[in-house]
Amino acid sequence: MTVATQVDVALPNGTYPIIIHPDRFDLSSIQAMLTGRKVMIISNEIVAPLYLQTVSDLFTESQVFTCVLKDGEQHKNTESWQAILDALASHQFNRSDLLVSLGGGVICDMTGFAAASWMRGIDFIQMPTTLLAQIDASVGGKTGINHAHGKNLIGAFHQPKAVIINISSLNTLPAREFNAGIGEAVKYGGINQVEFFHWLSQQVEAIKHKDTQTLMQLISKCCQFKADVVVQDEKEQGIRALLNLGHTFGHAIEVATNYQYLHGEAVGLGMVMAAELSAQLGHCDADIRKMLENLLQAFDLPIKLDSNVSAHTLLTVMKSDKKVINDQHRLILMKGLGGSFIAEGVKDSEILTAIESCLPA
8 A cells, every 4th residue: 555755845934745645635734724714726627627626625624716727838827827816806815815726837836926926925735736746846936927038937936835746636647748747857867866867767667657656756756856956945046956957948949839848848858958068068978868868758758849940049039048147048957967067158059059959850
């Protein structure tokens, strides 16, 4: 029998739990923070029919309201954020009340940003239902929405009070969405967890078959990796930037293709570009790219852009990235598996060459 596990995120201003349960959303350990509060559950049109009633029924000591939004990265915008705020206003939510996200990374990010914005900050908990959200988006307090000029350009750091993960919710996740989550898992291996990278390579079939014990290990490992980084650098002033491996390229891919690629797919492609650039600059061997490509392909993730977007278009979008400082690119590159670092002053021509290596022949 697989039992629940817990990872704690111990920050200077307080600790919050990540509770990972094999077959249910388990609120038992956080009941004390729920009693007597109004609760607003934010979900989307895909997840709501599957889980909204079940989750609403868990808040037995609270008055529960719901807000169901359109699904998709293209709806991670001011309109959806405003819809959440309007719902909070219409039900007279105040600082003692609680927001709850129920969905993937888009819902987690928008719910967190609404919580950060409403009355300058109210509490929220995350209940992620996609693999990507369970291992990355729901943890660490980054919240936000997209702007026409780029991903997550509007946002705030606002930590949740708890993250509640139900492994069995992955059984309703489409294969493409599930595999996209692996893109973020591979990232941890590329940053500083080389043993985890090899573990992933050995567990491909068990993960793809959604073996519960293996998924418990996968998610708890990733949550612990991220928690260890976040507690050292909550506001991304230093080491936390390493978690952006593949993301500068990846965000540009998402924006330039109008979100044709899922976030995890774009991050995987971005890591391939980062590995190529790292090899070109002499920071790592060329076989690092091949190792990344092999693992990504094992999970049916793309390693070449299947799009008519040009390298120059991607470069232009990258220049709007929030990590650009004084018009200088700030990229996460690799010295090898598990050896990432922050690189500044990389030339446009070098970036273009790396992008072009991933374009269709």
